[in-house]
Amino acid sequence: MKKKTKRWLITIGGILTLVVVGIVGAGLYFFQVAVVPSPKAFLSKDQKITKASTLYPAQQWYQSANKQHWYETATSDNLKLDAYYIPAVKHTKKTAVIAHGFMGNKDKMYQYAYMFHQLGYNVLLPDDRAHGESQGKYIGYGWLDKGDYVKWIKQVIAKNGNDSQIVMFGTSMGGATTMMVSGESNVPKQVKAYIEDCGYTSVYDEIKYEAQELYHLPEWPMVPVVSAISKVKAGYSFGQASALKQVKKNHKPMLFIHGSDDHFVPTKMVYPLYHATKGPKELLIVKGAAHAKAYETDPQLYTNTVREFLARYID
Structure with missing residues (x-):
């Protein structure tokens, strides 16, 4: 009887060990997919811009724009960060700081740089850590960024003057980054407003959603396991990286933008974010727009909304 019990315990222990090893192995794989920069099969490929595209004028302008390299050092790991600064045609103290999306870079934000340039702003386009020409091993999802x-905002003030008026803008991961910045206590007073486009409520919520949508995986145990691996390797957990918690601490004006047909960061995420902020706010849902396609879908509505929003808070 004792031998049978021992064999049973060994068998159960072996099975549990295999299960744990399998879960950890899968967690490490999905950590690579989610947090380590590399080509991602689930991301749509860049489309070719033709003369008929609503993005064509922006692309043509960006190719010949006066782009100056700026550099910064990250708040941790001593990473070297890279950015383009594009001065306005006419001297101004107004600057837009633009944050890009997941596996994006400064060059992929050309349409928004064009929009702000047309509105008379200087434009700063940083590459996030582990993106573009910036150094880094792990994607920060806005939390590390x-x-x-x-620091980029403070560099704008140092170079352009204490009377600078700054708006921070971002799409997707950049939208979440913008909201995460809004909750920081050391944001300079020169930041007058925020504009976020299709940002997520938290990294946990977004990873959980994508695990279900892309891989048909339940939240438990994979998302908590990958989050724990991220905490050890990258220095943050997915639940910790919450735009919702950050925006609750914001008292400055914020414009929220989302496409009605967003199935990557679902449209429903924008509503708790919009209701959470404590400052003046506005919400634009662009009908028929997919993820990060609101500007492309209706550039006139998008630009007019941004112009009218900022006119209330920036001279």
């Missing part, structure tokens, strides 16, 4: 953007 929020302090970096505060």
Whole structure:
């Protein structure tokens, strides 16, 4: 009887060990997919811009724009960060700081740089850590980047003057980054407003959603396991990286934008974010727009909304 019990315990222990090893192995795989920069099969490929595209004027302008390299050091790991600065045609103290999306870079934000340039702003386009020409091993999803953007903002003020008027803008991961910055206590007073486009409520919520949508995986145990691996390797957990918690601490004006047909960061995420902020706010839902396609879908509505929103808070 004792031998049978021992064999049973060994068998159960072996099975549990295999299960744990399998879960950890899968967790490490999905950590690579989610947090380590590399080509991602689930991301749509860049489309070719033709003359008929609503993005064509922006692309043509960006190719010949006066782009100056700026550099910054990250708030941790001593990483070297890279950005383009594009001065306005006419001297101005107004600057837009633009945050890009997941596996994006400064060059992929050309349409928004064009929009702000047309509105008379200087434009700063940083590459997030582990993106573009910036150094880094792990994607920060805005959480690791929020302090970096505060440093970029301070560099704008140092170079352009204490009377600078700054708006921070971002799409997708950049939208979440913008909201995460809004909750920081050391944001300079020169930041007058925020505009976020299709940002997520938290990294946990977004990873959980994508695990279900892309891989048909339940939340438990994979998302908590990958989050724990991220905490050890990258220095943050998914639940910790919450735009919702950050925006609750914001008292400055914020414009929220989302496409009605967003199935990557679902449209429903924008509503708790909009209701959470404590400052003046506005919400634009662009009908028929997919993820990060609101500007492309209706550039006139998008630009007019941004112009009218900022006119109330920036001279």
